[in-house]
Amino acid sequence: MNSTFHREHNPLIRKLESAIALTDDERQALLDLPLQLVAIKADQDIVRIGDRPSRCCLLLSGFACTYTMTGEGKRQIVNFHIPGDIPDLQSLHLRVLDNSVATIEPCTVGFITHQALRDLCRRYPRITEAFWRNTLVDAAIFRAWMTSIGQREAYDRIAHLLCELLVRLRAVGLAEDHTCDLPITQVEFGNALGITTVHVNRVFQAMRADGLIQTKGTRLTIPDWERLKEVGDFDPTYLHLEQEDATK
Amino acid sequence: MNSTFHREHNPLIRKLESAIALTDDERQALLDLPLQLVAIKADQDIVRIGDRPSRCCLLLSGFACTYTMTGEGKRQIVNFHIPGDIPDLQSLHLRVLDNSVATIEPCTVGFITHQALRDLCRRYPRITEAFWRNTLVDAAIFRAWMTSIGQREAYDRIAHLLCELLVRLRAVGLAEDHTCDLPITQVEFGNALGITTVHVNRVFQAMRADGLIQTKGTRLTIPDWERLKEVGDFDPTYLHLEQEDATK
DNA sequence: CGAAATCTTGAGTATAATCAAAAACGGTGG
DNA sequence: CCACCGTTTTTGATTATACTCAAGATTTCG
Numbered sequence: 209m210n211s212t213f214h215r216e217h218n219p220l221i222r223k224l225e226s227a228i229a230l231t232d233d234e235r236q237a238l239l240d241l242p243l244q245l246v247a248i249k250a251d252q253d254i255v256r257i258g259d260r261p262s263r264c265c266l267l268l269s270g271f272a273c274t275y276t277m278t279g280e281g282k283r284q285i286v287n288f289h290i291p292g293d294i295p296d297l298q299s300l301h302l303r304v305l306d307n308s309v310a311t312i313e314p315c316t317v318g319f320i321t322h323q324a325l326r327d328l329c330r331r332y333p334r335i336t337e338a339f340w341r342n343t344l345v346d347a348a349i350f351r352a353w354m355t356s357i358g359q360r361e362a363y364d365r366i367a368h369l370l371c372e373l374l375v376r377l378r379a380v381g382l383a384e385d386h387t388c389d390l391p392i393t394q395v396e397f398g399n400a401l402g403i404t405t406v407h408v409n410r411v412f413q414a415m416r417a418d419g420l421i422q423t424k425g426t427r428l429t430i431p432d433w434e435r436l437k438e439v440g441d442f443d444p445t446y447l448h449l450e451q452e453d454a455t456k
Numbered sequence: 457m458n459s460t461f462h463r464e465h466n467p468l469i470r471k472l473e474s475a476i477a478l479t480d481d482e483r484q485a486l487l488d489l490p491l492q493l494v495a496i497k498a499d500q501d502i503v504r505i506g507d508r509p510s511r512c513c514l515l516l517s518g519f520a521c522t523y524t525m526t527g528e529g530k531r532q533i534v535n536f537h538i539p540g541d542i543p544d545l546q547s548l549h550l551r552v553l554d555n556s557v558a559t560i561e562p563c564t565v566g567f568i569t570h571q572a573l574r575d576l577c578r579r580y581p582r583i584t585e586a587f588w589r590n591t592l593v594d595a596a597i598f599r600a601w602m603t604s605i606g607q608r609e610a611y612d613r614i615a616h617l618l619c620e621l622l623v624r625l626r627a628v629g630l631a632e633d634h635t636c637d638l639p640i641t642q643v644e645f646g647n648a649l650g651i652t653t654v655h656v657n658r659v660f661q662a663m664r665a666d667g668l669i670q671t672k673g674t675r676l677t678i679p680d681w682e683r684l685k686e687v688g689d690f691d692p693t694y695l696h697l698e699q700e701d702a703t704k
Numbered sequence: 705c706g707a708a709a710t711c712t713t714g715a716g717t718a719t720a721a722t723c724a725a726a727a728a729c730g731g732t733g734g
Numbered sequence: 735c736c737a738c739c740g741t742t743t744t745t746g747a748t749t750a751t752a753c754t755c756a757a758g759a760t761t762t763c764g
Binding site: 407 | 751754755761
Binding site: 258278282330336340347352357441446448 | 506522524526527528530531532534546549550551552554555577578581584585588589591592593594595596598599600601602603605606607608649650689693694696
Protein backbone atom coordinates (compact mmCIF):
# COMPACT_ATOMS: atom_id res chain seq x y z
CA MET A 209 0.00 0.00 0.00
CA ASN A 210 2.70 2.47 0.96
CA SER A 211 5.31 1.32 -1.50
CA THR A 212 6.62 3.43 -4.33
CA PHE A 213 6.48 1.99 -7.81
CA HIS A 214 8.16 4.21 -10.31
CA ARG A 215 6.56 2.60 -13.27
CA GLU A 216 3.20 3.78 -12.01
CA HIS A 217 4.08 7.37 -12.70
CA ASN A 218 3.89 6.69 -16.40
CA PRO A 219 0.37 7.98 -17.06
CA LEU A 220 1.29 11.33 -15.52
CA ILE A 221 4.57 11.63 -17.39
CA ARG A 222 2.86 10.70 -20.63
CA LYS A 223 0.28 13.40 -20.05
CA LEU A 224 2.82 16.09 -19.19
CA GLU A 225 4.96 15.16 -22.18
CA SER A 226 2.06 15.59 -24.53
CA ALA A 227 2.24 19.30 -23.73
CA ILE A 228 5.92 20.02 -23.09
CA ALA A 229 9.14 18.14 -23.81
CA LEU A 230 10.65 17.06 -20.51
CA THR A 231 14.39 17.03 -19.92
CA ASP A 232 15.95 13.90 -18.44
CA ASP A 233 16.28 15.72 -15.13
CA GLU A 234 12.64 16.68 -15.09
CA ARG A 235 11.51 13.19 -16.04
CA GLN A 236 13.67 11.70 -13.33
CA ALA A 237 12.34 14.12 -10.74
CA LEU A 238 8.82 13.03 -11.65
CA LEU A 239 9.80 9.39 -11.40
CA ASP A 240 11.27 10.09 -7.98
CA LEU A 241 8.03 11.58 -6.66
CA PRO A 242 6.94 9.55 -3.64
CA LEU A 243 3.56 8.01 -4.38
CA GLN A 244 1.29 6.36 -1.87
CA LEU A 245 -0.57 3.75 -3.86
CA VAL A 246 -4.12 2.93 -2.85
CA ALA A 247 -6.77 0.72 -4.41
CA ILE A 248 -10.28 2.15 -4.10
CA LYS A 249 -13.58 0.39 -4.71
CA ALA A 250 -16.24 1.64 -7.08
CA ASP A 251 -18.50 4.55 -6.06
CA GLN A 252 -16.29 5.74 -3.22
CA ASP A 253 -15.31 9.31 -2.48
CA ILE A 254 -11.57 9.86 -2.84
CA VAL A 255 -11.74 13.39 -1.45
CA ARG A 256 -14.77 15.27 -0.21
CA ILE A 257 -16.05 18.82 -0.46
CA GLY A 258 -14.93 20.87 2.54
CA ASP A 259 -11.72 18.88 2.96
CA ARG A 260 -8.45 20.76 3.45
CA PRO A 261 -6.14 18.23 1.87
CA SER A 262 -2.39 18.06 2.30
CA ARG A 263 -1.94 15.85 -0.76
CA CYS A 264 -3.22 15.36 -4.29
CA CYS A 265 -4.38 12.15 -5.91
CA LEU A 266 -3.06 10.92 -9.22
CA LEU A 267 -5.47 8.57 -10.94
CA LEU A 268 -3.51 5.56 -12.18
CA SER A 269 -6.26 3.24 -13.36
CA GLY A 270 -10.03 3.35 -13.59
CA PHE A 271 -12.60 6.09 -14.14
CA ALA A 272 -13.46 8.75 -11.59
CA CYS A 273 -15.45 11.97 -11.54
CA THR A 274 -15.55 15.37 -9.89
CA TYR A 275 -18.97 16.36 -8.60
CA THR A 276 -20.90 18.79 -6.45
CA MET A 277 -24.30 18.56 -4.78
CA THR A 278 -27.01 21.18 -4.47
CA GLY A 279 -28.78 21.81 -1.21
CA GLU A 280 -31.70 19.83 -2.59
CA GLY A 281 -29.50 16.78 -2.97
CA LYS A 282 -29.09 16.92 -6.73
CA ARG A 283 -25.73 15.83 -8.06
CA GLN A 284 -23.81 17.57 -10.82
CA ILE A 285 -20.81 15.74 -12.20
CA VAL A 286 -18.53 18.45 -13.60
CA ASN A 287 -15.79 16.26 -15.07
CA PHE A 288 -14.84 12.68 -15.70
CA HIS A 289 -11.30 11.56 -14.96
CA ILE A 290 -9.17 8.99 -16.70
CA PRO A 291 -5.73 7.61 -15.86
CA GLY A 292 -3.09 10.31 -15.76
CA ASP A 293 -5.45 12.95 -14.37
CA ILE A 294 -4.92 14.68 -11.03
CA PRO A 295 -8.53 15.54 -10.17
CA ASP A 296 -7.74 17.67 -7.13
CA LEU A 297 -4.61 19.45 -8.31
CA GLN A 298 -6.29 22.76 -7.46
CA SER A 299 -5.99 21.89 -3.77
CA LEU A 300 -2.33 22.84 -4.08
CA HIS A 301 -3.42 26.51 -4.09
CA LEU A 302 -7.01 26.52 -2.82
CA ARG A 303 -7.17 25.53 0.82
CA VAL A 304 -10.73 24.22 0.91
CA LEU A 305 -12.11 21.80 -1.67
CA ASP A 306 -15.31 23.08 -3.26
CA ASN A 307 -16.09 19.71 -4.86
CA SER A 308 -15.80 16.00 -4.18
CA VAL A 309 -14.05 13.37 -6.28
CA ALA A 310 -15.41 9.84 -6.48
CA THR A 311 -14.52 6.63 -8.26
CA ILE A 312 -16.86 5.32 -10.94
CA GLU A 313 -15.29 1.87 -11.08
CA PRO A 314 -12.54 0.29 -8.96
CA CYS A 315 -9.50 2.56 -9.24
CA THR A 316 -5.91 2.73 -8.17
CA VAL A 317 -4.70 6.16 -7.16
CA GLY A 318 -1.35 7.48 -6.05
CA PHE A 319 -1.36 10.13 -3.37
CA ILE A 320 1.35 12.77 -3.62
CA THR A 321 1.92 15.21 -0.78
CA HIS A 322 1.58 18.91 -1.45
CA GLN A 323 5.03 19.24 0.04
CA ALA A 324 6.53 16.97 -2.61
CA LEU A 325 4.66 18.77 -5.38
CA ARG A 326 5.74 22.19 -4.11
CA ASP A 327 9.36 21.09 -3.93
CA LEU A 328 9.12 19.75 -7.46
CA CYS A 329 7.56 22.96 -8.76
CA ARG A 330 10.13 25.10 -6.99
CA ARG A 331 12.99 23.17 -8.59
CA TYR A 332 11.48 22.77 -12.07
CA PRO A 333 9.50 25.81 -13.25
CA ARG A 334 8.57 24.03 -16.45
CA ILE A 335 6.83 21.34 -14.46
CA THR A 336 4.94 24.10 -12.66
CA GLU A 337 3.84 25.34 -16.06
CA ALA A 338 2.81 21.87 -17.13
CA PHE A 339 0.71 21.38 -13.98
CA TRP A 340 -0.79 24.82 -14.31
CA ARG A 341 -1.57 24.06 -17.92
CA ASN A 342 -3.36 20.87 -16.88
CA THR A 343 -5.65 22.81 -14.58
CA LEU A 344 -6.28 25.25 -17.43
CA VAL A 345 -7.36 22.43 -19.72
CA ASP A 346 -9.76 21.27 -17.01
CA ALA A 347 -11.18 24.78 -16.93
CA ALA A 348 -11.58 24.67 -20.71
CA ILE A 349 -13.50 21.42 -20.35
CA PHE A 350 -15.76 23.12 -17.79
CA ARG A 351 -16.47 25.90 -20.29
CA ALA A 352 -17.32 23.38 -22.98
CA TRP A 353 -19.63 21.44 -20.68
CA MET A 354 -21.35 24.62 -19.56
CA THR A 355 -21.98 25.54 -23.16
CA SER A 356 -23.41 22.11 -23.81
CA ILE A 357 -25.62 22.06 -20.74
CA GLY A 358 -26.78 25.63 -21.22
CA GLN A 359 -27.36 25.71 -24.96
CA ARG A 360 -27.73 22.26 -26.50
CA GLU A 361 -30.67 19.90 -26.32
CA ALA A 362 -30.20 16.51 -24.71
CA TYR A 363 -29.52 14.59 -27.91
CA ASP A 364 -26.71 16.87 -29.04
CA ARG A 365 -25.42 17.18 -25.51
CA ILE A 366 -24.90 13.44 -25.20
CA ALA A 367 -23.26 13.32 -28.63
CA HIS A 368 -20.85 16.05 -27.56
CA LEU A 369 -19.87 14.28 -24.37
CA LEU A 370 -19.32 10.97 -26.15
CA CYS A 371 -17.03 12.73 -28.63
CA GLU A 372 -15.03 14.27 -25.83
CA LEU A 373 -14.64 11.03 -23.94
CA LEU A 374 -13.52 9.11 -27.01
CA VAL A 375 -10.92 11.73 -27.91
CA ARG A 376 -9.58 11.93 -24.38
CA LEU A 377 -9.36 8.15 -24.11
CA ARG A 378 -7.57 7.89 -27.43
CA ALA A 379 -5.05 10.47 -26.24
CA VAL A 380 -4.00 8.16 -23.40
CA GLY A 381 -4.18 4.97 -25.41
CA LEU A 382 -7.39 3.69 -23.84
CA ALA A 383 -9.50 3.63 -26.99
CA GLU A 384 -9.21 2.41 -30.51
CA ASP A 385 -10.28 4.60 -33.41
CA HIS A 386 -14.00 4.29 -32.94
CA THR A 387 -14.61 2.14 -29.91
CA CYS A 388 -13.84 2.24 -26.21
CA ASP A 389 -14.85 0.87 -22.85
CA LEU A 390 -17.03 3.35 -20.95
CA PRO A 391 -17.99 2.25 -17.42
CA ILE A 392 -20.30 5.26 -17.05
CA THR A 393 -23.91 4.43 -16.17
CA GLN A 394 -26.91 6.25 -17.56
CA VAL A 395 -27.46 7.69 -14.09
CA GLU A 396 -23.99 9.22 -14.23
CA PHE A 397 -24.49 10.53 -17.74
CA GLY A 398 -27.61 12.21 -16.48
CA ASN A 399 -25.76 13.73 -13.52
CA ALA A 400 -23.10 15.06 -15.88
CA LEU A 401 -25.43 16.43 -18.53
CA GLY A 402 -28.13 17.94 -16.37
CA ILE A 403 -30.88 15.58 -17.56
CA THR A 404 -32.77 12.80 -15.82
CA THR A 405 -31.85 9.15 -16.13
CA VAL A 406 -35.12 8.37 -17.84
CA HIS A 407 -34.43 10.94 -20.50
CA VAL A 408 -30.85 9.78 -20.97
CA ASN A 409 -32.24 6.34 -21.62
CA ARG A 410 -34.71 7.56 -24.21
CA VAL A 411 -32.09 9.60 -26.02
CA PHE A 412 -29.67 6.67 -26.05
CA GLN A 413 -32.33 4.56 -27.66
CA ALA A 414 -32.96 7.22 -30.28
CA MET A 415 -29.24 7.48 -30.98
CA ARG A 416 -28.99 3.72 -31.39
CA ALA A 417 -31.97 3.75 -33.72
CA ASP A 418 -30.32 6.53 -35.71
CA GLY A 419 -27.14 4.48 -36.03
CA LEU A 420 -25.09 7.04 -34.14
CA ILE A 421 -23.90 4.67 -31.41
CA GLN A 422 -23.72 0.97 -30.65
CA THR A 423 -23.39 -0.43 -27.15
CA LYS A 424 -22.83 -3.84 -25.70
CA GLY A 425 -22.30 -3.81 -21.98
CA THR A 426 -19.91 -0.99 -21.22
CA ARG A 427 -18.42 -1.15 -24.70
CA LEU A 428 -19.26 1.84 -26.89
CA THR A 429 -18.79 1.87 -30.65
CA ILE A 430 -19.15 4.89 -32.89
CA PRO A 431 -20.05 3.69 -36.40
CA ASP A 432 -19.81 7.14 -37.98
CA TRP A 433 -17.42 9.45 -36.19
CA GLU A 434 -17.93 12.38 -38.53
CA ARG A 435 -21.66 12.27 -38.06
CA LEU A 436 -21.42 12.08 -34.27
CA LYS A 437 -19.07 15.05 -34.27
CA GLU A 438 -21.50 16.98 -36.40
CA VAL A 439 -24.51 16.14 -34.26
CA GLY A 440 -22.60 17.02 -31.09
CA ASP A 441 -21.21 20.21 -32.65
CA PHE A 442 -17.87 18.93 -31.41
CA ASP A 443 -14.68 20.92 -31.94
CA PRO A 444 -11.79 19.39 -29.97
CA THR A 445 -9.81 22.63 -29.76
CA TYR A 446 -10.79 23.09 -26.13
CA LEU A 447 -9.00 19.89 -25.13
CA HIS A 448 -5.74 21.51 -26.21
CA LEU A 449 -4.15 18.29 -27.38
CA GLU A 450 -1.10 19.35 -29.26
CA GLN A 451 -0.77 16.12 -31.24
CA GLU A 452 -3.63 16.64 -33.63
CA ASP A 453 -4.03 13.02 -34.72
CA ALA A 454 -5.85 12.22 -31.49
CA THR A 455 -8.65 14.58 -32.38
CA LYS A 456 -9.35 13.46 -35.91
CA MET B 457 -3.22 55.06 -25.48
CA ASN B 458 0.21 53.49 -25.16
CA SER B 459 1.26 55.16 -21.97
CA THR B 460 1.97 53.38 -18.73
CA PHE B 461 0.13 54.50 -15.62
CA HIS B 462 1.30 52.70 -12.56
CA ARG B 463 -1.69 53.62 -10.50
CA GLU B 464 -3.85 51.61 -12.87
CA HIS B 465 -2.35 48.37 -11.63
CA ASN B 466 -4.13 48.77 -8.35
CA PRO B 467 -7.11 46.48 -9.02
CA LEU B 468 -4.75 43.62 -9.91
CA ILE B 469 -2.53 44.15 -6.90
CA ARG B 470 -5.53 44.38 -4.63
CA LYS B 471 -6.81 41.10 -5.99
CA LEU B 472 -3.49 39.29 -5.64
CA GLU B 473 -3.04 40.62 -2.12
CA SER B 474 -6.38 39.24 -1.07
CA ALA B 475 -4.86 35.78 -1.52
CA ILE B 476 -1.18 36.18 -0.62
CA ALA B 477 0.80 38.84 1.19
CA LEU B 478 3.12 40.50 -1.31
CA THR B 479 6.62 41.62 -0.43
CA ASP B 480 7.67 45.13 -1.36
CA ASP B 481 9.78 43.68 -4.17
CA GLU B 482 6.87 41.73 -5.56
CA ARG B 483 4.54 44.70 -5.35
CA GLN B 484 7.07 46.91 -7.06
CA ALA B 485 7.58 44.35 -9.84
CA LEU B 486 3.83 44.34 -10.42
CA LEU B 487 3.77 48.14 -10.50
CA ASP B 488 6.59 48.07 -13.04
CA LEU B 489 4.68 45.80 -15.42
CA PRO B 490 4.32 47.62 -18.74
CA LEU B 491 0.63 48.10 -19.46
CA GLN B 492 -0.84 49.18 -22.75
CA LEU B 493 -3.99 51.05 -21.79
CA VAL B 494 -6.93 50.88 -24.17
CA ALA B 495 -10.49 52.15 -23.89
CA ILE B 496 -13.05 49.83 -25.45
CA LYS B 497 -16.68 50.55 -26.27
CA ALA B 498 -19.58 48.45 -25.05
CA ASP B 499 -20.33 45.10 -26.70
CA GLN B 500 -16.95 44.74 -28.38
CA ASP B 501 -14.79 41.63 -28.47
CA ILE B 502 -11.51 42.14 -26.64
CA VAL B 503 -10.12 38.79 -27.78
CA ARG B 504 -11.76 36.22 -29.99
CA ILE B 505 -11.97 32.43 -30.05
CA GLY B 506 -9.24 30.99 -32.25
CA ASP B 507 -6.83 33.80 -31.49
CA ARG B 508 -3.24 32.95 -30.57
CA PRO B 509 -2.55 35.94 -28.35
CA SER B 510 0.87 37.18 -27.30
CA ARG B 511 -0.55 39.25 -24.47
CA CYS B 512 -3.19 39.14 -21.74
CA CYS B 513 -5.74 41.79 -20.89
CA LEU B 514 -6.24 43.15 -17.40
CA LEU B 515 -9.67 44.62 -16.91
CA LEU B 516 -9.28 48.00 -15.20
CA SER B 517 -12.80 49.36 -15.31
CA GLY B 518 -16.17 48.18 -16.56
CA PHE B 519 -17.88 44.80 -16.87
CA ALA B 520 -16.87 42.16 -19.41
CA CYS B 521 -17.69 38.51 -20.04
CA THR B 522 -16.17 35.33 -21.39
CA TYR B 523 -18.40 33.49 -23.84
CA THR B 524 -18.56 30.75 -26.43
CA MET B 525 -20.94 30.11 -29.31
CA THR B 526 -22.47 26.84 -30.47
CA GLY B 527 -22.56 25.91 -34.15
CA GLU B 528 -26.22 26.91 -34.11
CA GLY B 529 -25.30 30.43 -33.07
CA LYS B 530 -26.37 30.20 -29.46
CA ARG B 531 -24.28 32.12 -26.99
CA GLN B 532 -23.15 30.85 -23.61
CA ILE B 533 -21.58 33.35 -21.27
CA VAL B 534 -19.35 31.32 -18.95
CA ASN B 535 -18.15 34.11 -16.67
CA PHE B 536 -18.58 37.76 -15.93
CA HIS B 537 -15.51 39.88 -15.29
CA ILE B 538 -15.04 42.84 -13.02
CA PRO B 539 -12.11 45.19 -12.55
CA GLY B 540 -8.97 43.35 -11.45
CA ASP B 541 -9.76 40.24 -13.48
CA ILE B 542 -7.50 38.92 -16.24
CA PRO B 543 -10.09 37.13 -18.38
CA ASP B 544 -7.61 35.48 -20.75
CA LEU B 545 -4.83 34.61 -18.35
CA GLN B 546 -5.02 31.02 -19.60
CA SER B 547 -3.57 32.14 -22.93
CA LEU B 548 -0.21 32.25 -21.15
CA HIS B 549 -0.13 28.44 -21.35
CA LEU B 550 -2.78 27.49 -23.91
CA ARG B 551 -1.78 28.60 -27.38
CA VAL B 552 -5.25 28.84 -28.92
CA LEU B 553 -8.14 30.62 -27.24
CA ASP B 554 -11.21 28.42 -26.94
CA ASN B 555 -13.46 31.32 -25.96
CA SER B 556 -14.00 34.99 -26.68
CA VAL B 557 -14.02 37.87 -24.23
CA ALA B 558 -16.29 40.87 -24.79
CA THR B 559 -17.11 44.09 -23.00
CA ILE B 560 -20.57 44.54 -21.52
CA GLU B 561 -20.23 48.27 -20.99
CA PRO B 562 -17.45 50.69 -21.97
CA CYS B 563 -14.25 49.35 -20.40
CA THR B 564 -10.63 50.25 -19.97
CA VAL B 565 -8.22 47.37 -20.22
CA GLY B 566 -4.48 47.11 -19.85
CA PHE B 567 -2.68 44.73 -22.17
CA ILE B 568 0.35 42.96 -20.72
CA THR B 569 2.64 40.95 -22.97
CA HIS B 570 3.12 37.26 -22.27
CA GLN B 571 6.82 38.01 -22.27
CA ALA B 572 6.47 40.45 -19.39
CA LEU B 573 4.26 38.04 -17.46
CA ARG B 574 6.66 35.14 -18.01
CA ASP B 575 9.60 37.24 -16.83
CA LEU B 576 7.64 38.24 -13.77
CA CYS B 577 6.68 34.65 -12.99
CA ARG B 578 10.24 33.44 -13.48
CA ARG B 579 11.54 35.99 -11.02
CA TYR B 580 8.75 35.74 -8.45
CA PRO B 581 7.43 32.20 -7.94
CA ARG B 582 4.86 33.46 -5.46
CA ILE B 583 3.36 35.67 -8.13
CA THR B 584 3.18 32.59 -10.35
CA GLU B 585 1.24 30.90 -7.59
CA ALA B 586 -1.07 33.86 -7.20
CA PHE B 587 -1.81 33.93 -10.94
CA TRP B 588 -2.29 30.19 -11.02
CA ARG B 589 -4.60 30.50 -8.05
CA ASN B 590 -6.65 33.10 -9.89
CA THR B 591 -7.22 30.71 -12.79
CA LEU B 592 -8.19 28.03 -10.26
CA VAL B 593 -10.83 30.29 -8.75
CA ASP B 594 -12.20 30.89 -12.24
CA ALA B 595 -12.42 27.14 -12.67
CA ALA B 596 -14.27 26.90 -9.34
CA ILE B 597 -16.74 29.50 -10.62
CA PHE B 598 -17.25 27.39 -13.75
CA ARG B 599 -18.06 24.38 -11.57
CA ALA B 600 -20.55 26.39 -9.55
CA TRP B 601 -22.25 27.72 -12.69
CA MET B 602 -22.39 24.26 -14.21
CA THR B 603 -24.10 22.99 -11.08
CA SER B 604 -26.57 25.83 -11.24
CA ILE B 605 -27.33 25.43 -14.93
CA GLY B 606 -27.53 21.67 -14.73
CA GLN B 607 -29.47 21.21 -11.52
CA ARG B 608 -31.37 24.31 -10.46
CA GLU B 609 -34.52 25.76 -11.91
CA ALA B 610 -34.47 29.23 -13.41
CA TYR B 611 -35.66 31.07 -10.30
CA ASP B 612 -32.99 29.60 -8.03
CA ARG B 613 -30.39 29.90 -10.77
CA ILE B 614 -30.88 33.63 -11.05
CA ALA B 615 -30.81 34.01 -7.28
CA HIS B 616 -27.51 32.12 -7.15
CA LEU B 617 -25.90 34.30 -9.81
CA LEU B 618 -27.05 37.52 -8.16
CA CYS B 619 -25.52 36.34 -4.90
CA GLU B 620 -22.22 35.58 -6.60
CA LEU B 621 -22.07 38.91 -8.37
CA LEU B 622 -22.82 40.88 -5.24
CA VAL B 623 -20.16 39.05 -3.24
CA ARG B 624 -17.55 39.47 -5.95
CA LEU B 625 -18.33 43.15 -6.34
CA ARG B 626 -18.13 43.70 -2.60
CA ALA B 627 -14.71 42.02 -2.57
CA VAL B 628 -13.34 44.69 -4.91
CA GLY B 629 -15.20 47.58 -3.30
CA LEU B 630 -17.76 48.00 -6.07
CA ALA B 631 -20.85 47.27 -4.00
CA GLU B 632 -22.30 48.32 -0.73
CA ASP B 633 -23.74 45.76 1.66
CA HIS B 634 -26.90 45.01 -0.24
CA THR B 635 -26.87 47.06 -3.39
CA CYS B 636 -24.73 47.42 -6.49
CA ASP B 637 -24.69 48.65 -10.05
CA LEU B 638 -25.18 45.79 -12.51
CA PRO B 639 -24.96 46.77 -16.19
CA ILE B 640 -25.98 43.26 -17.24
CA THR B 641 -29.06 43.09 -19.48
CA GLN B 642 -31.69 40.39 -19.27
CA VAL B 643 -30.42 39.07 -22.60
CA GLU B 644 -27.01 38.59 -21.04
CA PHE B 645 -28.44 36.97 -17.92
CA GLY B 646 -30.20 34.54 -20.20
CA ASN B 647 -27.01 33.80 -22.11
CA ALA B 648 -25.21 33.14 -18.83
CA LEU B 649 -27.90 31.01 -17.23
CA GLY B 650 -29.01 28.92 -20.17
CA ILE B 651 -32.53 30.34 -20.27
CA THR B 652 -34.30 32.58 -22.75
CA THR B 653 -34.65 36.31 -22.35
CA VAL B 654 -38.39 36.02 -22.09
CA HIS B 655 -38.10 33.61 -19.24
CA VAL B 656 -35.49 35.70 -17.47
CA ASN B 657 -37.92 38.57 -17.60
CA ARG B 658 -40.77 36.53 -16.14
CA VAL B 659 -38.58 35.22 -13.33
CA PHE B 660 -37.30 38.70 -12.52
CA GLN B 661 -40.86 39.88 -12.19
CA ALA B 662 -41.67 37.01 -9.89
CA MET B 663 -38.61 37.76 -7.77
CA ARG B 664 -39.61 41.41 -7.52
CA ALA B 665 -43.13 40.40 -6.54
CA ASP B 666 -41.68 38.08 -3.89
CA GLY B 667 -39.59 40.93 -2.49
CA LEU B 668 -36.33 39.18 -3.28
CA ILE B 669 -34.90 41.94 -5.45
CA GLN B 670 -35.50 45.59 -6.30
CA THR B 671 -34.24 47.22 -9.47
CA LYS B 672 -34.16 50.75 -10.76
CA GLY B 673 -32.24 51.06 -13.98
CA THR B 674 -29.04 49.09 -13.60
CA ARG B 675 -29.13 49.44 -9.83
CA LEU B 676 -29.87 46.22 -7.99
CA THR B 677 -30.91 46.11 -4.35
CA ILE B 678 -31.24 42.98 -2.23
CA PRO B 679 -33.72 43.68 0.55
CA ASP B 680 -33.16 40.35 2.29
CA TRP B 681 -29.71 38.91 1.71
CA GLU B 682 -30.26 35.82 3.84
CA ARG B 683 -33.39 34.89 1.96
CA LEU B 684 -31.74 35.38 -1.44
CA LYS B 685 -28.84 33.18 -0.35
CA GLU B 686 -31.26 30.53 0.77
CA VAL B 687 -33.29 30.60 -2.42
CA GLY B 688 -30.14 30.49 -4.53
CA ASP B 689 -28.62 27.75 -2.37
CA PHE B 690 -25.58 29.99 -2.29
CA ASP B 691 -22.41 28.96 -0.46
CA PRO B 692 -19.56 31.37 -1.22
CA THR B 693 -16.82 28.84 -0.46
CA TYR B 694 -16.13 28.33 -4.15
CA LEU B 695 -15.08 31.96 -4.56
CA HIS B 696 -12.17 31.26 -2.20
CA LEU B 697 -12.17 34.73 -0.70
CA GLU B 698 -9.92 34.48 2.30
CA GLN B 699 -11.33 37.56 4.04
CA GLU B 700 -14.59 36.09 5.16
CA ASP B 701 -16.40 39.34 5.81
CA ALA B 702 -16.96 39.82 2.09
CA THR B 703 -19.10 36.70 1.93
CA LYS B 704 -21.40 37.33 4.83
C1' DC C 705 -28.66 -18.71 -8.09
C1' DG C 706 -30.47 -14.55 -6.18
C1' DA C 707 -30.27 -9.78 -4.73
C1' DA C 708 -29.03 -5.32 -6.17
C1' DA C 709 -28.12 -2.27 -9.62
C1' DT C 710 -29.20 -0.75 -14.09
C1' DC C 711 -31.99 -0.14 -17.89
C1' DT C 712 -36.52 0.29 -20.01
C1' DT C 713 -41.47 1.49 -20.63
C1' DG C 714 -45.78 4.25 -20.05
C1' DA C 715 -48.80 7.99 -18.84
C1' DG C 716 -49.43 12.48 -17.25
C1' DT C 717 -47.32 17.00 -16.18
C1' DA C 718 -44.40 21.16 -15.83
C1' DT C 719 -40.89 24.19 -16.71
C1' DA C 720 -39.26 26.72 -20.10
C1' DA C 721 -39.05 27.63 -25.29
C1' DT C 722 -40.97 29.84 -29.31
C1' DC C 723 -43.00 33.39 -31.92
C1' DA C 724 -44.80 37.79 -32.37
C1' DA C 725 -45.65 42.28 -31.03
C1' DA C 726 -46.21 46.15 -27.91
C1' DA C 727 -44.52 49.15 -24.21
C1' DA C 728 -40.88 51.40 -21.82
C1' DC C 729 -36.43 53.16 -21.47
C1' DG C 730 -32.12 55.66 -22.54
C1' DG C 731 -29.38 58.35 -25.03
C1' DT C 732 -28.84 61.79 -28.97
C1' DG C 733 -29.46 65.70 -31.50
C1' DG C 734 -32.20 69.52 -33.13
C1' DC D 735 -36.49 70.51 -23.55
C1' DC D 736 -38.57 67.49 -26.40
C1' DA D 737 -38.80 64.41 -30.38
C1' DC D 738 -36.84 60.41 -32.15
C1' DC D 739 -34.57 55.97 -32.68
C1' DG D 740 -32.56 51.86 -31.13
C1' DT D 741 -32.28 48.90 -27.28
C1' DT D 742 -34.32 46.62 -23.63
C1' DT D 743 -38.15 45.06 -21.20
C1' DT D 744 -42.71 43.28 -21.07
C1' DT D 745 -46.97 40.73 -22.47
C1' DG D 746 -49.75 36.94 -24.58
C1' DA D 747 -50.71 32.59 -26.69
C1' DT D 748 -49.02 28.27 -28.07
C1' DT D 749 -45.81 24.48 -28.10
C1' DA D 750 -42.09 21.29 -26.83
C1' DT D 751 -38.50 19.35 -24.45
C1' DA D 752 -37.76 17.16 -20.57
C1' DC D 753 -39.48 15.83 -15.74
C1' DT D 754 -42.09 12.99 -12.49
C1' DC D 755 -43.78 8.91 -10.75
C1' DA D 756 -44.33 4.18 -10.87
C1' DA D 757 -43.47 -0.26 -12.20
C1' DG D 758 -41.51 -3.96 -14.97
C1' DA D 759 -37.47 -6.11 -17.53
C1' DT D 760 -32.75 -7.04 -17.75
C1' DT D 761 -28.09 -7.29 -16.45
C1' DT D 762 -24.42 -7.71 -13.18
C1' DC D 763 -22.02 -9.61 -9.61
C1' DG D 764 -21.25 -11.85 -5.25
